[in-house]
Amino acid sequence: MRRLATMLLLLATFSQASAADWLGWQKVGSATLTWGPFTVYTSQLNTPDGRYHGASTDRALIITYQRSIDSDELVDATREQWQAQGILKQEPQSEAWLQMLAKLWPNVSEGTQLAFVTHAQQGQFWYRASPAQKTFTPLGPRQSAAFSERFLAIWLDPHTQYPALRSQLIGGKP
Numbered sequence: 782m783r784r785l786a787t788m789l790l791l792l793a794t795f796s797q798a799s800a801a802d803w804l805g806w807q808k809v810g811s812a813t814l815t816w817g818p819f820t821v822y823t824s825q826l827n828t829p830d831g832r833y834h835g836a837s838t839d840r841a842l843i844i845t846y847q848r849s850i851d852s853d854e855l856v857d858a859t860r861e862q863w864q865a866q867g868i869l870k871q872e873p874q875s876e877a878w879l880q881m882l883a884k885l886w887p888n889v890s891e892g893t894q895l896a897f898v899t900h901a902q903q904g905q906f907w908y909r910a911s912p913a914q915k916t917f918t919p920l921g922p923r924q925s926a927a928f929s930e931r932f933l934a935i936w937l938d939p940h941t942q943y944p945a946l947r948s949q950l951i952g953g954k955p
Contacts, residue, residue: 803827803839803841803896803898803900804917806827806828806829806831806839806841807827807828807829807830807831808825808826808827808831809826809827809828809831809832809833809950809951809952810825810826810833810949810950810951810952810953811823811824811825811826811949811950812824812943812945812946812947812949812950813946814943814946819847819848820847820848821846821847821848821850822844822845822846822847823844823845823847824842824843824844824845824936824946824950825842825843825845825950826840826841826842826843826936826937826950826951827840827841827843828840828841832952833937833950833951833952836902836930836933836937837902839898839899839900839901840898840899840933840937841896841897841898841899842896842897842898842933842936842937842950843894843895843896844894844895844896845892845893845894846889846890846891846892846893846894846895847891848890848891849888849889849890849891850888850889851888852883852886852887852888852889853883855882855886855889856879856882856883856886859879859882859932859935860879862935862941862942863875863879863931863935865942866934866935866938866940866941866942867940868931868934872927872931874927874928875931878928878931878932881921885906885920885921886906886920887908887910887920892910892911892912893908893909893910893911894908894909894912894917895907895908895920896908896909896917897929897932897933899929899933902926902929902930903923903924903925903926903929904923904924904928904929904932904933905919905920905921905923905924906919906920906921906924907919907920908920936950937950937951
């Protein structure tokens, strides 16, 4: 029993240390997604040195939601973006990934933050329910390099459906 408690304490400490590492990274750029007159979310891309070097570098994409969105809608939006980029056809695991996201993601509301952080090309989701919550909590296991690349492609791939947001996130002009 004591061993289990020690392992849980170490895991909690490691998770908080990992969050603290990426929270200190520098901002590359930020962007806001609107739909008609509504702001859906603001997003920010951070890297250890504040520059975007492509898919091979560590990155943190932090999304702050400005409205309530059901987790099923978030998964559907991911599916739509992957469909538009051809990822659903190219990647046989995409349906399994979408099912994993459906189990993993919570509903979000104004102020909720979801972050996706890559280190050594593997990604990890992080969650903060509101700005009043001081720390991010890890969501689920670390994700494969293949998933991480495809997920961040929604915002960072040259073929994104949101080229202006991509430009702003990677440090370009609005």
